[in-house]
Amino acid sequence: MEKGLISVDQWTQGSQAYFLTHLHSDHTKGLTSSWTRGPLFCSRLTAKLFPLKFPGLNLSLLRVLDIGSWHSISLMSPSSGEKTVVQVMAIDAHHCPGSIMLLFRGEFGCLLYTGDFRWETDGERAKTARNTLLKALKEDAVDIIYLDNTYCNPSYDFPSREVAAQQVADIIASHPNDDIIIGIDTLGKEELLVHISRLLNIKIWVWPERLQTMHLLGFHDIFTTKTSLTRVRAVPRYSFSIDTLERLNTMRPTIGIMPSGLPWLVKPFKGKDKLFGSLLTPYNRSQKGANGGMQTDKRNDNLGSADRFHKYIYSVPYSDHSCFMEIQEFVKLVQPVKVRGIVSSSSCYVDPLYYFGRLCGANQPSRGLHNSEESKSLSKRVIAVQTNCYARSGNSTEAGRKRGRTPKVDFLGVNVSKANTLRRIRRGAKIAQSE
């Protein structure tokens, strides 16, 4: 398919229809409240959440895709000028509220763009999504799948979110006298919090803007902004640090729980002040026994940052992306002719074909373990739909100008700087007084 027709999670000029898989910022880069470039297709829930993130956006440009049914869109072929019809079906991606995969068919063939997705085997939603997909696939074979390959490596193995949620609940239950801080983002992990709330019969504190989101999502009794009502607080992940926990512990015993996408790969620890790498939690450590035991008994001010971290913070493998086995099952199910990854990380990228080439309809040679520049640019040029092939980290080791930093964050992690407040208001946050 030629360019100039449709774009997915990409907001540069030149397409006739734009599709958004979900409202995380790395998929909306370039999209602003002053959007006028064309109709914007998304799920009903995403449409509902839109005003929160993009206040003032012209809502008449939004087009709701109902899950599981085909929508026909009349467009114009950029080269011939003839009318052409694109059909699209949204399928629950179960990544965050409102997230969808997009199945396209048209003159260009049949394409499946997964967006970010989690393909669990159990649960009502997972089964419904599977049935929806299977039904759609009966009518068409998928030519190309654009795959969320975030954890597309056999070393990424972690349990279902249900199991991870139970681990979190167990940690909380085993600290009956502690305050609990859970790090979350602006969207996602709601099911985890609901699980905790139901199981322990406890309300959960969230910051005011997050409460608005919860209300839009239909949660009305579970969450609160009154700290006096609960010992469990969900706070912005970026406010989550050793310092925060240590400060809180000078007032009340408090533990932090990080339902994190990351560190289940235990790696050697490098650099004495870095937190990256082996994040063995107190939870894991107690099961592990040996090794670090004696250091935990040292006085706090003698601890290295790793030990300071593990003293208060538990990291739990709760992921909104599929693990390797789930990705593999998904590719087996779809049996696409071709597969391309949509996440191109700078050095960890593995061509999905390396693992799944043999599962594809046509036997494609893999381009090998690491992404050559060739494979990346190829993916960009030949890509049938203009899609967002994005990188997951803007980390650069460029020295540049170093700026000293003392974040002005109050003990609950809600920042109060003026520039920041303005930015939040522009994002649509109505600053409500919580207490």
Next chain:
DNA sequence: GCGATCAGCT
């Protein structure tokens, strides 16, 4: 003063 962009950090 605002939006876009970048560096830094978790």
Next chain:
DNA sequence: CACAGCTGATCGC
């Protein structure tokens, strides 16, 4: 290296 993305600073308008 990295989940997703916030914050502060800078620069051009």
